[in-house]
Amino acid sequence: MAAKNGVAVCAPLECESLEEMVASMEKAKEEGADIVEVCMASMAVPCHSQVLDQIIQPRTLPAIVSFRMKSSRNSGKGGCYNTCLKVLKRALELHVEFIEMDYEVACEVNMAEYLNNRSNTRIIVSNYVNAGKPSVDKLAHLIACMQATGADVIKLDVPLIAVAVGSKGLISQLLAPKFGGFLVYGTLGGKPVPGLPSLLSLRQVYRLEHVNMDTKVFGVISNPVAHSKGPILHNPTFRHMGYNGIYVPLLVDDIEEFFETYSGPDFAGFSVGIPHKLAAVKCCDEVHPLAKSIGAVNTIIRRPIDGKLIGYNTDCEACISAIEDALRERQVGRNGGCHGTSPISGRTFVLIGAGGAGRAIAFGAKYKGARIVIFNRNYERAKALANEVSGEALPYETLEKFRPEKGAILANSSAVGMEPNSDQSPVSKEALRAYDLVFDAVYTPKITRLLKEAAEVGVTAVSGIEMFVRQALGQFRLFIGGSAPEDFMRKLVMEQF
Numbered sequence: 001m002a003a004k005n006g007v008a009v010c011a012p013l014e015c016e017s018l019e020e021m022v023a024s025m026e027k028a029k030e031e032g033a034d035i036v037e038v039c040m041a042s043m044a045v046p047c048h049s050q051v052l053d054q055i056i057q058p059r060t061l062p063a064i065v066s067f068r069m070k071s072s073r074n075s076g077k078g079g080c081y082n083t084c085l086k087v088l089k090r091a092l093e094l095h096v097e098f099i100e101m102d103y104e105v106a107c108e109v110n111m112a113e114y115l116n117n118r119s120n121t122r123i124i125v126s127n128y129v130n131a132g133k134p135s136v137d138k139l140a141h142l143i144a145c146m147q148a149t150g151a152d153v154i155k156l157d158v159p160l161i162a163v164a165v166g167s168k169g170l171i172s173q174l175l176a177p178k179f180g181g182f183l184v185y186g187t188l189g190g191k192p193v194p195g196l197p198s199l200l201s202l203r204q205v206y207r208l209e210h211v212n213m214d215t216k217v218f219g220v221i222s223n224p225v226a227h228s229k230g231p232i233l234h235n236p237t238f239r240h241m242g243y244n245g246i247y248v249p250l251l252v253d254d255i256e257e258f259f260e261t262y263s264g265p266d267f268a269g270f271s272v273g274i275p276h277k278l279a280a281v282k283c284c285d286e287v288h289p290l291a292k293s294i295g296a297v298n299t300i301i302r303r304p305i306d307g308k309l310i311g312y313n314t315d316c317e318a319c320i321s322a323i324e325d326a327l328r329e330r331q332v333g334r335n336g337g338c339h340g341t342s343p344i345s346g347r348t349f350v351l352i353g354a355g356g357a358g359r360a361i362a363f364g365a366k367y368k369g370a371r372i373v374i375f376n377r378n379y380e381r382a383k384a385l386a387n388e389v390s391g392e393a394l395p396y397e398t399l400e401k402f403r404p405e406k407g408a409i410l411a412n413s414s415a416v417g418m419e420p421n422s423d424q425s426p427v428s429k430e431a432l433r434a435y436d437l438v439f440d441a442v443y444t445p446k447i448t449r450l451l452k453e454a455a456e457v458g459v460t461a462v463s464g465i466e467m468f469v470r471q472a473l474g475q476f477r478l479f480i481g482g483s484a485p486e487d488f489m490r491k492l493v494m495e496q497f
């Protein structure tokens, strides 16, 4: 049932009808589940224990039969409790692989009856802790009490720890094989549940069968984080290089608190996304001079010899080189190209946004000899950055009317136009005619409305995908302390987007 590291992928099936339950079990099998949890409390049927026979007898995957009292549709505590006992007893008679019992139920029933009247069925006792962040002592006591019931396996659902629930709990599933977890939950396609990975992502992206106690953990610290394509790029690349690493989405509110909590040597490297790139500087023990001058870090490595956090910026080179390459390509077409100086040099470079990515772009453009004009919703921030790059800040409301001199570049580093708001654009189509090249750091969608409209009015458009892949290449080199397989990573990005 389980992969070689002992972890099995389980699809929880919450269905109302028998037909739906049977069909979902087949779907779970197709999508790569090793085991299903048949959540009997979710069923709207007159007699649960009879229906159970029709689910369990023809099953094509091993099953856990659970009856969570809290999710029961049965009204009245007594009726619900009796149904629960009937279901669990019938599951034992059917020799199902596992039954799952709420801790409260395990405390009330005569457990010996269950333990003695079973063939190979293993008993999971589960508990849901919903009281903020429980202390370690409280959890230890709870675990001891749960073990005292005689359970074969105990399951603890805690916001943030163990089977942590909600979007922040996703890593409790993805890292379970590293920390000796017993089951990983994955959802069926088309039924997203916050905090649970899909069965398909477990099989195709994370490949938990390769994860073990020696696996190094990498991840993208961001909020929001679900849009990040980092996992679909870095995970296959680790495997391609024969490197034992996993890269996970980390939904983080407070980056300083994050590093206080995840301080172990196995948490080896991080991408830093919105809105943490500026705050990330303070979290590092050392910061690379380029990142220091920019004042933004998008990559953090935990140095193996002393555990110190070292910050880098791979956004700057990624964005500027993508724009330079596009300009050079055009020039080759027009006049055979120019050598030596950067094609950005001497141009007006209009930047929208003054956050982490914006700072990297502004410093890069200044270094290449551009004249920088910054528009940002927070004008004070635009002014501060403009001062640092000897540029000019203009009020955000004047962006639409702004007409730069010939040859100007427009770069959007704000999140305007990012999914799910892909119908938005920071500038009208009409205003885009004034530029020579338009770049968008947003990469979801691949072609933002801004880029689409730029192309429609005949302006060269450079996608954030180009910056994304280049900054990821830089990151990957830092992650593994070696070279990155550029062709492989580019191909992956082209296939996945």
Ligand SMILES: O=C1C[C@@](O)(C(=O)O)C[C@@H](O)[C@@H]1O
Binding pocket: 220, 222, 227, 228, 229, 230, 271, 272, 273, 274, 298, 299, 315, 357, 468, 471
């Ligand atoms: O801006 C980005 C994109 C990113 O946040 C992501 O979405 O994966 C990862 C960051 O390292 C990078 O600087």
